[in-house]
Amino acid sequence: MNRIRTYLNQNKKQKLLIPFITAGYPDRSTTLNLIKAAIDSGCNMIEIGFPFSDPLADGAEVQFSSYQALKNGMTLARTLRIAEQVRKTSDVPLILMGYYNPILCYGENRFMKDAKAAGVDGLIIPDLPVVEASDYKRYAAIHDISTVFLAAPTTNKTRLKQIEKSCSDFVYAVTVTGVTGGGKVFGRDTDNYLKGLGKTLSKKFVAGFGVSSPETARRFCKYSDGIVIGSKLISLMRSAKSKSQGVKDAARFLSSVRKAI
Amino acid sequence: MAQRVIRGPNSKGRFGPYGGQYVPETVMQALSELEMSYRKLKKDKSFLSELRGYLSDFVGRPSPLYFAERFTAYLKGPKVYFKREDLNHTGAHKINNTVGQILLAKHMGKKRIIAETGAGQHGLATATVCARFGMECIIYMGAVDMKRQAPNVEKMKLLGAKVVTVESGSKTLKDATSQAMRDWVTNIRSTFYIIGSVVGPHPYPMLVRDFQSIIGKETKRQCKEKFRKLPDAIIACVGGGSNAIGIFDSFINEKSVKLIGVEAAGHGLNSGQHAATLSKGKPGVLHGSYSYLVYDNDGQIILPHSISAGLDYPGVGPEHSALSDSGRVKYFSATDKQALAAFELVSKLEGIIPALETAHALAYLIAHKKEFKARQNVVVCLSGRGDKDMPIFFEKEKA
Numbered sequence: 001m002n003r004i005r006t007y008l009n010q011n012k013k014q015k016l017l018i019p020f021i022t023a024g025y026p027d028r029s030t031t032l033n034l035i036k037a038a039i040d041s042g043c044n045m046i047e048i049g050f051p052f053s054d055p056l057a058d059g060a061e062v063q064f065s066s067y068q069a070l071k072n073g074m075t076l077a078r079t080l081r082i083a084e085q086v087r088k089t090s091d092v093p094l095i096l097m098g099y100y101n102p103i104l105c106y107g108e109n110r111f112m113k114d115a116k117a118a119g120v121d122g123l124i125i126p127d128l129p130v131v132e133a134s135d136y137k138r139y140a141a142i143h144d145i146s147t148v149f150l151a152a153p154t155t156n157k158t159r160l161k162q163i164e165k166s167c168s169d170f171v172y173a174v175t176v177t178g179v180t181g182g183g184k185v186f187g188r189d190t191d192n193y194l195k196g197l198g199k200t201l202s203k204k205f206v207a208g209f210g211v212s213s214p215e216t217a218r219r220f221c222k223y224s225d226g227i228v229i230g231s232k233l234i235s236l237m238r239s240a241k242s243k244s245q246g247v248k249d250a251a252r253f254l255s256s257v258r259k260a261i
Numbered sequence: 262m263a264q265r266v267i268r269g270p271n272s273k274g275r276f277g278p279y280g281g282q283y284v285p286e287t288v289m290q291a292l293s294e295l296e297m298s299y300r301k302l303k304k305d306k307s308f309l310s311e312l313r314g315y316l317s318d319f320v321g322r323p324s325p326l327y328f329a330e331r332f333t334a335y336l337k338g339p340k341v342y343f344k345r346e347d348l349n350h351t352g353a354h355k356i357n358n359t360v361g362q363i364l365l366a367k368h369m370g371k372k373r374i375i376a377e378t379g380a381g382q383h384g385l386a387t388a389t390v391c392a393r394f395g396m397e398c399i400i401y402m403g404a405v406d407m408k409r410q411a412p413n414v415e416k417m418k419l420l421g422a423k424v425v426t427v428e429s430g431s432k433t434l435k436d437a438t439s440q441a442m443r444d445w446v447t448n449i450r451s452t453f454y455i456i457g458s459v460v461g462p463h464p465y466p467m468l469v470r471d472f473q474s475i476i477g478k479e480t481k482r483q484c485k486e487k488f489r490k491l492p493d494a495i496i497a498c499v500g501g502g503s504n505a506i507g508i509f510d511s512f513i514n515e516k517s518v519k520l521i522g523v524e525a526a527g528h529g530l531n532s533g534q535h536a537a538t539l540s541k542g543k544p545g546v547l548h549g550s551y552s553y554l555v556y557d558n559d560g561q562i563i564l565p566h567s568i569s570a571g572l573d574y575p576g577v578g579p580e581h582s583a584l585s586d587s588g589r590v591k592y593f594s595a596t597d598k599q600a601l602a603a604f605e606l607v608s609k610l611e612g613i614i615p616a617l618e619t620a621h622a623l624a625y626l627i628a629h630k631k632e633f634k635a636r637q638n639v640v641v642c643l644s645g646r647g648d649k650d651m652p653i654f655f656e657k658e659k660a
Binding site (some may be wrong): 163 | 273281282283284285286287288289290291429430435436439442443446447448449450545546547548549554556558559560561562
């Protein structure tokens, strides 16, 4: 059984709080500490980013963390070792997120098999739209990996249906046209878009890209089943005096979001 | 006829297995709108006559096919002709494509234009058409390239473009392209992205090819006028591969014509510092399409190297990948050193300063002259002029 499905089937009222954490940033052991702190702060699922040299859907923060992680020698295979390590002490659903070329290079079938064995439950690939994902979905189904595809404000009804159908358990809604990261201004159109998704979709959906405060998280959770926070955590880690302080700051922030939603 | 099979793209935007649309969901709708507009306009007589008008009166087409007499005498090999894309307005083939795409943008009601550039030739060609059509223009260019192609940066600014310095990664064309794509994802509703080569997600490789195919059409006609038959071989440099596809296009089904693409071997094919994607790469996904690419065992893109900013790119257009697999086009490479030597030689022999990109195609011919017979006619696509490369040349000479 897939842990994402099990979790969602329990039908808890609580909104999903999902942090995005780059594997290997600032280093491997801090990544593990941050994941543990996130679980302790009330996160329901964990998104682990495997780094790519050219993250074209990402803003400055994830570009930075990816670059540092690669410099630290992080790879897709080593990201799986991190998932294994988390799995030893926690049943939290784990979702890997990253770009298509490393997976293609690893071998799609072999990767899904190894990911499942490492305790990974789901996968998000921002540069793999549903039209290009037929092999990918087949292999994911074979190995019981939950596929999560992105929907965007520019997605029309027909495509949205295809996307929902291709998502095993939930849909990831990109809040605005743009890349990941803060500094976004969310107008009424974002509320209307998310509200519309809530009405259209029968599957659950989470909102992400640019969620950087408890207030925004609460605002989006009025419509969505949860939120994803990534760049904000990286910027907290970056500005902290030490790695351990960074973990504390990130955990405190996640706790404040937990309370808000 | 078998060779016709590889012409594409098919309904899924593929050339054989290559191509496709590996992009964030946010831009998928825009790609389908672009394809629909393009398919409609390419049958529209008034659009086509508008395009022809600009190509003739603004760009200066047709570009001549020139007999390089002293270079031919030097080689003691085949008769060499240059297809003079360097004589186009802005000094390279790039403008054939930007004129086409800006007209598309205009018909689609877009007012904000973005583009990536390596050597600055595509940025310059984009800034030029933006000035002509009164559109806002933002050019992404790597910090390294801005330094080594400074004359083009000044020109772009004079034409009213905003040149954004890209400081991430290799600070060259690869990262400029990533940054342009991020801008596009963010401003998708207002912005038209003029991609400069036969790369990126479908339909770009198709439409850039179609706009550049004028080079091959003219060449075919001019060969018949000059020597009353098809050429024996056509040689073009390949970075993303737009000038090469442009000149090859009319000859793909002419089996007697050898088609040769020349990539940048940088410090040498085995140096680990090159941009010879088809010679040394494997299929993978970058910047929206599946094509040959240079990456490591973890799928991370390896920083390419070439003295020529326009060839300094880790990928290649998907149609080239298909043409390489099928064997219809043969791909070779030339090193930095060979390109610099060809740059100087052709300048002195012909009074034509070729771009360093183009110099790779010339260098191939110099190195392989013995493979051609004296009665044969060879066309080299002289894709651009080399004024922009003067600082690099003199710096290397001093060193």
